[in-house]
Structure formats: C-alpha cells, structure tokens
Amino acid sequence: MRTITIKPAAITHNLNQVKALAPKSNVLAMVKANAYGHGVAAVLPALQQADGIGVATLREALEARQLGWDKTIGLIEGAFTVDEWQQAIEHDISCVIHHAPQLDWALEQIPPVDSATRMVWIKYNTGMNRLGFNNQTLSSAAKSLHDAGYQLILTTHFANADNQDHPLNAIQIQRFNDMLSTLRQTVSTNIKGSLCNSAGIVNFPEHHHDWVRPGIMLYGSAPVIDQSAYTLNLQPAMEFSAQIIALQTVQAGDAIGYGSRWIAQQDVKTALVSIGYGDGYPRVVNGDAYVSVIDAVNQQRYSCAVIGRVAMDMIVIDVSAVPESSALNSKVILWGDAPHVDEVATHADTIGYELLCRLSVRPNRIQM
Numbered sequence: 001m002r003t004i005t006i007k008p009a010a011i012t013h014n015l016n017q018v019k020a021l022a023p024k025s026n027v028l029a030m031v032k033a034n035a036y037g038h039g040v041a042a043v044l045p046a047l048q049q050a051d052g053i054g055v056a057t058l059r060e061a062l063e064a065r066q067l068g069w070d071k072t073i074g075l076i077e078g079a080f081t082v083d084e085w086q087q088a089i090e091h092d093i094s095c096v097i098h099h100a101p102q103l104d105w106a107l108e109q110i111p112p113v114d115s116a117t118r119m120v121w122i123k124y125n126t127g128m129n130r131l132g133f134n135n136q137t138l139s140s141a142a143k144s145l146h147d148a149g150y151q152l153i154l155t156t157h158f159a160n161a162d163n164q165d166h167p168l169n170a171i172q173i174q175r176f177n178d179m180l181s182t183l184r185q186t187v188s189t190n191i192k193g194s195l196c197n198s199a200g201i202v203n204f205p206e207h208h209h210d211w212v213r214p215g216i217m218l219y220g221s222a223p224v225i226d227q228s229a230y231t232l233n234l235q236p237a238m239e240f241s242a243q244i245i246a247l248q249t250v251q252a253g254d255a256i257g258y259g260s261r262w263i264a265q266q267d268v269k270t271a272l273v274s275i276g277y278g279d280g281y282p283r284v285v286n287g288d289a290y291v292s293v294i295d296a297v298n299q300q301r302y303s304c305a306v307i308g309r310v311a312m313d314m315i316v317i318d319v320s321a322v323p324e325s326s327a328l329n330s331k332v333i334l335w336g337d338a339p340h341v342d343e344v345a346t347h348a349d350t351i352g353y354e355l356l357c358r359l360s361v362r363p364n365r366i367q368m
C-alpha cells in the first residue's frame with residue numbers, strides 16, 4: 001500500500017521544541033499548503049498549544065475556521081481583493097498588510113472593536129524584496145492603521161536565515177529592530193514584532209520578538225544548513241511508504257527502466273516498489289538515493305539503492321542485501337526516520353518543503 005502516515009505526536013513534540021527555544025514569544029504555527037502536505041485536519045489537533053496558525057490564502061483560513069480553529073489565524077499575504085478583506089472581517093482573520101491597496105481597504109472598512117481582524121501584521125521589506133512597505137512608506141502606513149484603531153505587529157521575513165553567516169541577516173535584523181523602535185517611539189509603545197521563521201528561531205535567539213512563525217521545523221525537518229533534524233531533536237511527522245510487489249534478478253549487462261539508463265554491472269537482485277512520481281516521489285533522484293526496506297518476515301531494516309528511472313507508478317530498488325525468502329511484500333520507507341525527507345530532497349536537488357507539499361492524492365493517508 002502506498003501510504004502517508006502522519007504522526008500528530010511528533011508535531012506536538014516539535015511544537016514543544018519551538019516553545020523551549022522561544023519561551024517568551026507567541027507561536028504562529030504555519031499550516032499553509034495543507035500543513036506542508038501533512039493535512040490541516042490531521043495537524044490542527046496537535047497544535048492546540050500554539051497561539052495561532054498562519055496560512056497563505058483566504059481559502060486555507062476558512063478551511064481552518066471550518067475545522068474549528070478558534071484562535072488567531074494569520075493570513076500571511078493578506079487579502080487579495082476588497083471582497084477578501086470583507087470575508088476576513090467576517091471570519092475574524094488577522095491579515096498582513098503589505099501594500100497600498102490593502103491599506104486602503106483596511107482604512108475604508110474598519111472591523112468592529114472586538115474583531116480579531118483589528119490585529120494586523122504590517123509588512124516591512126527589509127531585504128527579501130518580495131512583499132512589504134519600504135523605509136519611506138512604512139511609518140505613515142503604520143500611523144494611519146494605528147489611528148484607525150488597529151493593533152499592529154511589525155513583521156518581515158528572512159531571505160537567508162538558514163545560513164547563519166549570510167551577510168543579509170544582520171542587515172535585515174538591524175532594519176527591523178530600528179523600524180520597530182521608531183514605531184514604538186512615534187506611533188505606539190504597544191506595537192509588537194514578528195521576525196523569525198523556523199531558521200530564525202534556531203539561528204537568532206536574540207531576535208525572537210513577540211511572535212515567532214515556525215513552519216518546517218514543526219514537521220520535523222531541519223531549517224538550518226549546519227544542523228540536522230536529529231541534532232535539533234525534531235521528529236519527522238510524516239512517513240511515506242509503499243511495498244515490494246515483485247522480485248527479479250537482472251543479468252549483468254541488462255538495463256532497467258525507461259531510457260535503459262541503469263545497466264547492471266553484475267547480476268543484481270531487484271525489487272519493484274509500488275510508488276512513483278504519480279504519488280509524489282521525485283522523478284529526478286541521483287545515484288545516492290535509497291529507501292529503507294523493512295523485511296516482511298524478520299522486520300529487519302535494510303538500506304536499498306533506487307536504480308533506474310523513477311516512473312509514474314513504480315521504482316526499482318537493489319535488494320541484493322535483503323533475504324530473498326522474505327523480501328516480497330516488505331514495507332518500503334521512501335522517507336520518514338530514514339531516509340529523512342531532507343536527505344531525499346538533497347538527492348533530488350530540492351528541499352524537503354517541496355517534497356512534502358507536492359505529494360499527490362493517490363497515497364492512502366492514515367494517522368498514527
């Protein structure tokens with residue numbers, strides 16, 4: 001069976017790691033892109049101790065409300081239209097305001113005093129150069145929002161927080177901290193700050209401010225380049241698995257799979273695994289890609305190389321090390337504890353984030 005197993009207990013554990021790293025900050029747990037592919041419905045119960053959740057689209061926000069999430073929902077790109085702004089008010093969604101049109105909507109339609117939409121995240125472009133007001137426009141936007149009765153959180157997003165030594169980090173931190181002090185002096189002492197994603201939480205403990213916004217680390221991936229999930233005591237929240245459905249011996253000189261790219265140097269025992277890019281396993285993996293086989297009889301674990309092209313519905317692995325009598329029907333772990341999704345991502349020249357959130361609807365989904 002092709003199966004995605006979600007482990008809510010791992011997510012709760014990872015949330016507790018965030019809280020241990022950022023004990024004074026509120027936590028906005030990022031559940032955008034269907035909770036990084038884990039499934040919002042499966043994940044929300046594990047995040048009950050978070051102060052809020054963050055999503056990228058109004059539809060994701062409404063889905064979370066429908067699932068019963070009654071605390072803060074932060075909409076990280078804000079409303080895209082005035083109609084979305086109205087819906088945000090209706091459903092108590094707390095929006096980012098990153099450019100003039102959103103500012104206009106907020107000033108024209110002010111939510112009731114007790115509405116959660118009264119809290120807005122005003123976005124400052126400190127160097128990422130995607131969203132946000134700049135150095136010239138931010139202060140006056142903040143002042144108008146404050147005067148209209150909004151509570152403000154100054155926010156920005158790191159471009160390189162995964163690499164502690166990148167020179168832009170210090171620049172972004174400085175700009176953010178300077179702007180926050182200016183606003184506190186000139187607009188209101190109550191203005192809050194939110195700077196750190198997962199990588200910032202790990203790498204910049206001095207700059208956690210009022211709200212941290214962890215995403216990937218909640219799901220058990222390492223957010224920084226110089227530490228692993230293991231050293232950060234993060235637990236993978238997803239296991240992606242399949243099964244050996246056939247065995248073969250391929251003769252020396254014979255080729256395997258589409259394009260006949262992989263040629264056996266000697267006779268090799270191979271197994272067919274019922275998984276492919278149609279499920280979300282990456283099509284392009286390099287020669288270091290491997291899976292774990294859990295032997296169907298003895299429950300022994302073996303590392304087995306992925307050989308030949310990944311197809312839509314199947315892959316071939318080298319099972320020379322697995323006892324032939326027990327290999328058929330064995331469980332195959334594509335990612336989970338080993339290999340970790342971050343390793344698979346490296347073999348596919350991408351990041352764990354992408355592999356997690358591009359899984360298809362075909363695999364069964366269960367929770368454990």
Ligand SMILES: *Cc1c(COP(=O)(O)O)cnc(C)c1O
Nearest residue numbers: 030076157197198213214215216
């Ligand atoms: C996605 C996102 C995060 C979380 O990032 P991670 O690297 O997954 O921790 C935080 N803040 C914003 C604005 C985001 O878009």
